[in-house]
Amino acid sequence: MLFTKQTAEGIRDGTVTLAFRRWKRVAVRPGTRLRTAVGLVEIGEVTPITDAEVTADDVRRAGHRSAEAFWAQLARHPEGALHRIGLRYAGADPxxxxxxxxxxxxxxxxxxxxxxxxxxxxxxxxxxxxxxxxxxxxxxxxxxxxxxxxxxxxxxxxxxxxxxxxxxxxxxxxxxxxxxxxxxxxxxxxxxxxxxxxxxxx
Missing domain, CATH: 1.10.10.10 (Winged helix-like DNA-binding domain superfamily/Winged helix DNA-binding domain)
Incomplete structure (x- = not known):
């Protein structure tokens, strides 16, 4: 699971707490720690949801300024079920x-x-x-x-x-x-x- 540097920085400062991905098979598990450009990111709850369940707050917490930008990013990988992934900054890369x-x-x-x-x-x-x-x-x-x-x-x-x-x-x-x-x-x-x-x- 990859993040842009901007998204990773948002996770570090707490403005980004969610990510959304379409997967045919879940790619991460809760508790997994990923290395990013700004340090470690811990995966929280991973929940399958429908497109209709995505809220304006979800869009904001995923680091997007608009719903259009949010859906445009997801459109790059259109296959698979939508999942909401909790995120938190877990400290510097050791x-x-x-x-x-x-x-x-x-x-x-x-x-x-x-x-x-x-x-x-x-x-x-x-x-x-x-x-x-x-x-x-x-x-x-x-x-x-x-x-x-x-x-x-x-x-x-x-x-x-x-x-x-x-x-x-x-x-x-x-x-x-x-x-x-x-x-x-x-x-x-x-x-x-x-x-x-x-x-x-x-």
Whole structure:
């Protein structure tokens, strides 16, 4: 379930508390927390309703200034039953605080190293985490398609790799491309061999 940045900001400030979607099969469950551009959004009650049950208050709480705009948005996905979804802001994305922490203890660094090693060991194509970390260190803001080509990957696959590292707090998104976070820079530097020449993390 995706939200525009404007809608996500409305959820954060409390002016948006509902969303409406047409689904053939319900896509979210109450209690689910979704990551957005402004932090975590928690799903509340999910209720199937008819078009006739939508009220002017519903339209307002979904962040629309008019019924016309509301129905125009829903018309983009006309198939499936209409559902009303409760929303609430659930706090900052914990990855934000994580990626800003560059002062890792020895145990924390060992845990990250072990996690990267497990990721590399599970990859059918062989170790890759070190290659991606170094590219983002050396070429921050470079379009993903460019870096993917250098690694012989397609863009969607490369972006999945970056998201995997983002879950560990090691990367962050830019308007164009990505870069290492403060935590990612610290980890990459710590993994650099004593002779200064980069090798893989695995």
């Amino acid at each position: 990855r934000v605080a994580l990626r800003e922490r560059a002062d890792l203890t020895g145990d924390e660094l060992d845990a990250v190293r072990d996690r990267l090693a497990r990721i590399d060991a599970a990859a059918r194509r062989g170790p890759w985490t070190g290659d991606v970390l170094r590219l983002l260190r050396d070429e921050p803001g470079t379009p993903a398609a460019v870096l993917a080509e250098r690694l012989g990957r397609d863009r969607p696959a490369f972006k999945r790799d970056v998201r995997t590292l983002k879950e560990l707090g090691l990367t962050e998104s830019l308007d164009v491309g990505h870069r290492l976070s403060a935590r990612g820079r610290a980890v990459t530097e710590a993994l650099r061999p004593a002779d200064g020449h980069d090798t893989g993390t695995g």
